[in-house]
Amino acid sequence: MNIVVLVKQVPDTYGERTLREDGRIDRERGTPALDEIDERALEVALRLRETAGGEVTVLTMGPPEAVVALRKALAMGADRAVHVCDEALAGSDALQTAAVLAAAVRATAAPGAATFDLVVAGNESTDGRTAAVPAMLAERLGLPQLTFLGSVAVDAGIVTGLRITPEGTTELCAALPAVISVTEGSAQPRFPNFKGIMSARSKPLTTLTLADLADHGLVEAEAGGANSWSLVCTVTARPARAGGTVISDDGTGGSRIAAFLAAANLI
């Protein structure tokens, strides 16, 4: 079974994350990292490969430095990597990203390359957090989408999983090929071991530009920041944390705290 895993380099959640005035991520500041949710997606794929065989391809769309995220994914055990890298892509929103990734997924399945059976993504990136790309990608590829899966299994050409949302848990299944997205509970990612780090050096890493994707169904007007449907108008820093509410207990403290928590939808 051949699996494509979508990965993204994001500012490390544990570090400083800042936006520039134009609303884009300030890449000069903050530490770039392979998105943790994508590490989990990759782990899901690697475990499926362990039982079903085949190849795992990691795919990213991002600036030149995003290659570092791909190399970590290779060190963790992916077989090969594809990097869609083009200056025109800066400022893409979820729609353009899905269009480009769809073409790139098709490119990995082009004649001469391995075909794919499954696309695995994290349910949402820790920076953009639209959680829309996996569904949009499935639509673009004309494939079934199983999103927000907390567990995944593949058997006899059928992918099944538990979709976990605040509204409830649903068991989903679809025939391969399909697109799935996984949540934090899906798998604990492995640490890239020394052998993996060494062997990552010799694994294939392909870079594609928008021009390369034109042959794979990418329409120019659908790609790149210039064609973005969404526009960042303003950026406002999160307000500094307010001093908090002090409740002095005069015998009614308990119920006032409960009311406070209820008003904040915490209980």
Next chain:
Amino acid sequence: MTTDSIRNTAQDTGRRELLALLVQAVGAAHVLTDPDVTEQYRRDMQPLVGAGRPLAVVRPACTSEVAAVIAACTRHGVPVVPRGAGSGMTGAANAQDGAVTILTSRMTAILTIDAAAGYAVVQPGVITLDLIRAAEAAGMFYAPDPTSSDWCTIGGNLANGSGGPHGSKYGVTADAVLALEVVLASGRVLATGRHTLKGVTGYDLNRLFVGSEGTLGFITQATLRLTRRRPALTTAVAAFASVEEAGRAVTDFIATGQSLALLEIMDQSCFAAVETHLGSRLLDEGGTPAAVLFAQSDSGTRAELAAFEDAARANGAILSFQTDDPAEGEMIMGYWRGLEAALEPLGTWILHEVTVPRDRLAALILSAADIAAETGVFVGVHGHAQDGTVHPMIVYRPDAESASERAGQAYRLILQAALDLGGPVTGEHGIGRMKTEYLADALGEVGLEVHRAIKAALDPGGTFNPGSMFSFGPEERRTS
């Protein structure tokens, strides 16, 4: 009324007066007395020493508030305990019965980063990593990092004279200090040092306060030297089938005159825990190596890692690998960084610190393994190979029979082994409440007299952190 109850009533009145003064100094919101709230400020990271119940925990916002708090405490004969993040390993910041713990958590401003002059001016509550990042943004580098930089504070680093893996190349915290502002027991504010690179006006009071462990004054501001931002790190790892070979590789490397930004050693016990935790072995076959060395260079040249690799190979390294790719380096260092998380599931851990002459590392590690067998607790050694300061990790199950006693025994035996090898009582963690019994012997009679004279001159009433560092005789112990 009995004499005792009269005395108690007088004490209660005194305490109430003092609390009122503290509220006046810092505001009611910053005088914490609820035991549920103050609980979190009672201990540092050392599980083997006790902690008292403070009269109050206060959070001053500026030097004048610190001064008002300390002056009031001194007048009322109530001791103070300065406290940073509580990341220390000796109990030096532990609460004392009836004392006032003073936090730096509201003094977190980085006041100046002057790249041209090469220094930063900071308040004591600044998290060390925040200073490192701010310096980096200005094209500069703040080197002293006790490896806990993501949560320890500059004030704590100064009070402890902290070291860390960069110490041998860049110097320790003390070496970075240009000037300090210190509140004395009287509440008066002392300025020490200078802002220039050189300065020998009067005694070197910077050095007196750095490493004084909160026993002489409360540091409210520091001017710290910055160097230019470093080139990207290159990384190497080498594994050995025996501790002696790793030790000789270190000695041979040091003899070349090269200096690495970081040269860390990890013994088999530590490395096995990391391998288990990460689910990832370093070597394909042959099991966990007896010792692993991690090396990082920030010189921008290949000379250091080349010399390191030569030294490793010449001493029979079973694996030697280097990379100038920062991402690969990061992944390799994941094995080094994984240690504390790897020990967490094994029980309560004590990060011990001993320092030996750096050609005696192997001997210390082998002694530690013997002591582990003797006491029946886990001991794994890792640390800064280039300067001889290592951290035996003692891990025990607190619920096991006499476990903390055996852990304490291992702690003392390892320290004795380091002393026997010619090391000091402490290289970078300080004395605190863990090593007080060793201080008098280490300083000698004259040394102890000088220490006490200094303490008496600066803190005649014993306001600052009594019971830590010094162990006074009963007749000298203050009763408050």
